Amino acid sequence: MKKDTQVKLFGKILDNPIIPASGTFGFGYGFADYYDINVLGSIALKGTTLNERYGNPLERVCDCPCGMLNAIGLQNPGIDVVLNEELPKLKKVYSKPVILNIGGHSFDEYIEVASRVGGNPQILCIELNISCPNVKEGGMQFGLDEHLASKLVGEIKKVSKKPVLVKLSPNVTDIVKMAKAVENAGADGISLINTLVGMRIDLNTAKPVISVKTAGYSGRGIFPVALRMVYQVYEAVNIPVVGMGGVSNAFEVIEMMLAGASAVMVGTENLLNPFASKEIIEELPLAMEELNIDSLSEIIGKSHRV
Amino acid sequence: MKKDTQVKLFGKILDNPIIPASGTFGFGYGFADYYDINVLGSIALKGTTLNERYGNPLERVCDCPCGMLNAIGLQNPGIDVVLNEELPKLKKVYSKPVILNIGGHSFDEYIEVASRVGGNPQILCIELNISCPNVKEGGMQFGLDEHLASKLVGEIKKVSKKPVLVKLSPNVTDIVKMAKAVENAGADGISLINTLVGMRIDLNTAKPVISVKTAGYSGRGIFPVALRMVYQVYEAVNIPVVGMGGVSNAFEVIEMMLAGASAVMVGTENLLNPFASKEIIEELPLAMEELNIDSLSEIIGKSHRV
Amino acid sequence: MKKEVMTVVKNVEIADKLYLLVLSGASYLAPGQFLQIKVPEYTLRRPFCAADYDEKNDFLSIIYKVVGGGTKAMTKFEVGQKIDVLNCLGNGFDLSKTKKPLLIGGGVGIVPLFYLAKELKKQGHEIISVLGYPCKDQCFFLEEFSKLGKVYISTDDGSLGVKGNVLDILKTEDIEYDEFFACGPPIMLKALSSWNSNGQVSLESKMGCGFGACMGCSIKTTKGYKRVCKEGPVFKIDEVIFE
Amino acid sequence: MKKEVMTVVKNVEIADKLYLLVLSGASYLAPGQFLQIKVPEYTLRRPFCAADYDEKNDFLSIIYKVVGGGTKAMTKFEVGQKIDVLNCLGNGFDLSKTKKPLLIGGGVGIVPLFYLAKELKKQGHEIISVLGYPCKDQCFFLEEFSKLGKVYISTDDGSLGVKGNVLDILKTEDIEYDEFFACGPPIMLKALSSWNSNGQVSLESKMGCGFGACMGCSIKTTKGYKRVCKEGPVFKIDEVIFE
Ligand SMILES: Cc1cc2nc3c(=O)[nH]c(=O)nc-3n(C[C@H](O)[C@H](O)[C@H](O)COP(=O)(O)OP(=O)(O)OC[C@H]3O[C@@H](n4cnc5c(N)ncnc54)[C@H](O)[C@@H]3O)c2cc1C
Ligand SMILES: Cc1cc2nc3c(=O)[nH]c(=O)nc-3n(C[C@H](O)[C@H](O)[C@H](O)COP(=O)(O)OP(=O)(O)OC[C@H]3O[C@@H](n4cnc5c(N)ncnc54)[C@H](O)[C@@H]3O)c2cc1C
Ligand SMILES: Cc1cc2nc3c(=O)[nH]c(=O)nc-3n(C[C@H](O)[C@H](O)[C@H](O)COP(=O)(O)O)c2cc1C
Ligand SMILES: Cc1cc2nc3c(=O)[nH]c(=O)nc-3n(C[C@H](O)[C@H](O)[C@H](O)COP(=O)(O)O)c2cc1C
Ligand code: FES
Numbered sequence A, B: 001m002k003k004d005t006q007v008k009l010f011g012k013i014l015d016n017p018i019i020p021a022s023g024t025f026g027f028g029y030g031f032a033d034y035y036d037i038n039v040l041g042s043i044a045l046k047g048t049t050l051n052e053r054y055g056n057p058l059e060r061v062c063d064c065p066c067g068m069l070n071a072i073g074l075q076n077p078g079i080d081v082v083l084n085e086e087l088p089k090l091k092k093v094y095s096k097p098v099i100l101n102i103g104g105h106s107f108d109e110y111i112e113v114a115s116r117v118g119g120n121p122q123i124l125c126i127e128l129n130i131s132c133p134n135v136k137e138g139g140m141q142f143g144l145d146e147h148l149a150s151k152l153v154g155e156i157k158k159v160s161k162k163p164v165l166v167k168l169s170p171n172v173t174d175i176v177k178m179a180k181a182v183e184n185a186g187a188d189g190i191s192l193i194n195t196l197v198g199m200r201i202d203l204n205t206a207k208p209v210i211s212v213k214t215a216g217y218s219g220r221g222i223f224p225v226a227l228r229m230v231y232q233v234y235e236a237v238n239i240p241v242v243g244m245g246g247v248s249n250a251f252e253v254i255e256m257m258l259a260g261a262s263a264v265m266v267g268t269e270n271l272l273n274p275f276a277s278k279e280i281i282e283e284l285p286l287a288m289e290e291l292n293i294d295s296l297s298e299i300i301g302k303s304h305r306v
Numbered sequence C, D: 001m002k003k004e005v006m007t008v009v010k011n012v013e014i015a016d017k018l019y020l021l022v023l024s025g026a027s028y029l030a031p032g033q034f035l036q037i038k039v040p041e042y043t044l045r046r047p048f049c050a051a052d053y054d055e056k057n058d059f060l061s062i063i064y065k066v067v068g069g070g071t072k073a074m075t076k077f078e079v080g081q082k083i084d085v086l087n088c089l090g091n092g093f094d095l096s097k098t099k100k101p102l103l104i105g106g107g108v109g110i111v112p113l114f115y116l117a118k119e120l121k122k123q124g125h126e127i128i129s130v131l132g133y134p135c136k137d138q139c140f141f142l143e144e145f146s147k148l149g150k151v152y153i154s155t156d157d158g159s160l161g162v163k164g165n166v167l168d169i170l171k172t173e174d175i176e177y178d179e180f181f182a183c184g185p186p187i188m189l190k191a192l193s194s195w196n197s198n199g200q201v202s203l204e205s206k207m208g209c210g211f212g213a214c215m216g217c218s219i220k221t222t223k224g225y226k227r228v229c230k231e232g233p234v235f236k237i238d239e240v241i242f243e
């Protein structure tokens, strides 16, 4: 039987729920050398700030048995270059609307970036990253304090012509409180989770491997935490939830959707296997067959209803 | 060269830093059927409450790619049985002092348990579990609120004849704040981390696998988070830190100690391999040799000094 | 409990989603005891009863049904592959008191009864088995059981034997026995328990360790809390408190 | 970038903690390009330069030094084992402009220079190499380099050749060349850069992906930020901003 993998996000139909996560897919077009990226439901672009940024000093990635650490620190060419150069390059090889992930260090920077986006039709929504643990002067602070977060979301909503997906940090005592705060402030959707704060120490030098010591932990090891948060947030809010964190195969995509995800982002797995997102999309109908699922959109949040 | 694996905890010398973590080693004597458990530095006993408890309904454990979920809910025979039956049974096969882990649902229960412990010489210290995510009526609440936590620690210190090791929950925004709060309230040491709150959903039924839905996530997948918290807490407090979370080999023990752990607990790994703690103890001198370490006690917190 | 490295001798599908796995290098374990198999990419071991044990070759057989990720991954075990196993777990059936045993099995629960039947036969007992399967295509060990003694069969859809379940047989046929030995889905065991209380049942429960350390598998009994993996998996049916 | 399954043909220790790994089933990659090897139990792939490539057999050789957990685990690779590899990564050396090349290598950095030397020789160039090793026992490829042309050697402890490093040779010997090709520890490359600016260097950096997606490996250059894995690992030495 034909399997229906379509889902809806902010009124737009995605061919499937698979979206490479921000920071693990560059600005997308690089992967077009490896496969036809038009199979992807959408793409979340690398976190973009007002001005060009190099990010943190090396080393800024590190291995963990069940994932990786990163402290890139938002390397990106700045919003104007992204809008005027990167998006057009991507348009040549990807015909669908994408998710523009924005980062910042201050209210003003976030607001300025969001307002420059304008009504660009190539953009499905902006994803407001208030959870980057790798930027000293702000970033995650917004994601740890519900008052700061809702104030920021409120300001962004005033200037944004696009739906605003707010990306939450898992490094909080009460994720539900954060989710409700940003919903009340006008968020159109919530994506989670960003990375957990982690660390590794080099046994030979006894120093932290990462230059800035702590870093964001992502990959398979965070899946159970991510799933729990998606479940809890879905139950608490009335806006769509985009789930991510450690997803590495089609069964985990389905598990995220049962917990409440309207779409699922795949991050670290793209770095380990450049074909991961494509392969997951190909596995989806087979997994649906095995589990007797005909339509993905119908299973969103099903675990709350059985 | 002879490798020195001794460490000191609360004035007592442990032959090595390896301590099976609470809840993963029962009351210890069961493992004496498999090997001579006297090789262990110490043993942390299963969380003990005032009265006998069955815990949560089944299912209360579940697999994850990088670890496991548990929601045992503190099954134990109650403090009196532990003191009068379990400890004597353990004494026959283990000659060293052990760590009595206590759980509770109210101030009164914790205090009553702690006071019944008395000056029992078989007990090295009590470990105050204020971080169990699996007990509805209290447990973790104490570990998420610094005021509750410090109030509880203060009360326990009044009645306890033994050093008090306070076991913190990682499910907080600011672990350093929690650590400082319990240190100021008189804690003699801090152990961390307890489990992260996680979840899995059964794809066949669409229901959460665990009866009480969310559960504690432990095992290799939590190591980077645990290491980060041990590092941060060591830097902030002046009492010993006992590290745990996902430790599965001697190199990870050393990494925990470089981050600041005076001793290292091994949890989930004992369940996957009943000989794990013993094997790690055997590997330790070899790993020290490989890394040019002569004495373990000298490397405690070394990553803060290089 | 013994930690053993076993070698895959055979791993074949014997009915839809039902596999026979034969492992060599296994120590003797008693009927009703179980093992915990480490499956690559999975963390917790998966528990399985011994379906048969061949002392001459140290061969241990299990029959497993594919129900999720772990058992699906087990179908990839290749002949010659080394498997990390905890063997000789749990208590096993108590064969010391019965004079006239009756075996009652449902679905995959039939697995441990075959090894039990062979052992009982060896001890000189007559073997009577009441076996319930979902349907004819899912029947396994039928011939083997028939060779050992009398067999009554039920299937859910009536495609073989009596249409219904093992209780339907027990209530209509007048089978003589002093103690029964049962294994099967919880609903069957619960029904059995209200039908007759002189028997032993082998229970299942998700397991964290399999050797008594984690309390992941505890059940309530009339004699307090007991661990399926340690005090069980075999219990006297009248002790078990079915929820 | 090509995702390939390669088979281990050889994995032997050639000096203390230094291993030669030969893999079959590899596509052609250019000198200076690298591969990313998936090591069991480790998440991120480990990057290694091609030390040699044999087109007839599709054999790819790498030389790796055991420095941590991943490389230690690689010593367990068995002949016949299948390895998951990303091949043909990075840019490789630009051989189009040199008329009289000079190869300068330090430690494991000598690895990619051997393959480069063979390729340059094929193109008709005379090969002159300046190689720095920690000590005599850690020397590898010496004979091979000697067969290709003139070799200058330094060792840190003076156990072979000049006592000191490659700079000590370069500053005393008067070697004629138009462009150098260097690989070695950062400190050597930095020293080289202040000595002479007409050359190419192959850099190292911890890698998240190896194919340009994560920005984990970016360095600062005079022409902006560049990814070691994508725009590199070979850069013009005068472009690199050494920290
Ligand atoms: C003492 C004892 C003895 C036993 N003896 C036997 C025996 O002899 N024979 C026997 O067959 N069983 C036996 N069992 C039961 C057996 O242990 C379980 O069936 C087995 O552990 C299930 O493992 P699993 O990973 O396949 O499924 P589970 O551990 O139940 O995991 C299922 C998980 O897989 C996921 N999932 C579902 N479908 C898929 C899919 N298609 N692909 C990927 N993931 C999926 C689900 O989300 C679910 O979380 C016994 C159990 C016990 C306790
Ligand atoms: C483009 C490029 C080309 C390269 N080419 C080569 C090459 O040709 N040859 C070559 O040798 N290298 C080469 N390298 C370097 C090589 O990639 C690294 O040496 C390798 O990735 C190190 O992996 P590792 O896991 O052993 O060590 P790391 O990734 O550095 O990990 C070390 C970790 O292991 C832990 N550790 C330390 N000691 C031990 C121990 N004894 N047991 C367990 N854990 C321990 C430490 O805590 C540390 O965190 C290249 C690198 C790049 C970027
Ligand atoms: C190398 C790397 C870079 C990342 N950069 C960003 C970023 O720029 N913006 C952002 O919102 N998230 C960023 N993330 C977080 C991911 O988008 C994702 O939330 C997280 O990695 C969890 O998903 P995963 O486990 O599938 O990787 C980054 C993650 C990685 C591994
Ligand atoms: C099955 C199980 C039961 C546990 N029970 C307790 C307990 O009773 N008291 C407690 O303080 N911690 C308990 N824990 C937490 C562990 O002691 C430890 O903090 C945690 O599992 C992290 O370490 P690990 O990753 O090495 O397992 C339990 C953990 C598991 C897996
Ligand atoms: S499974 Fe751990 S006690 Fe039974």
Ligand code: FES
Binding pocket: D206, D207, D208, D209, D210, D211, D212, D213, D214, D215, D216, D217, D218, D227, D228, D229, D230
């Ligand atoms: S390693 Fe990922 S961009 Fe270079």
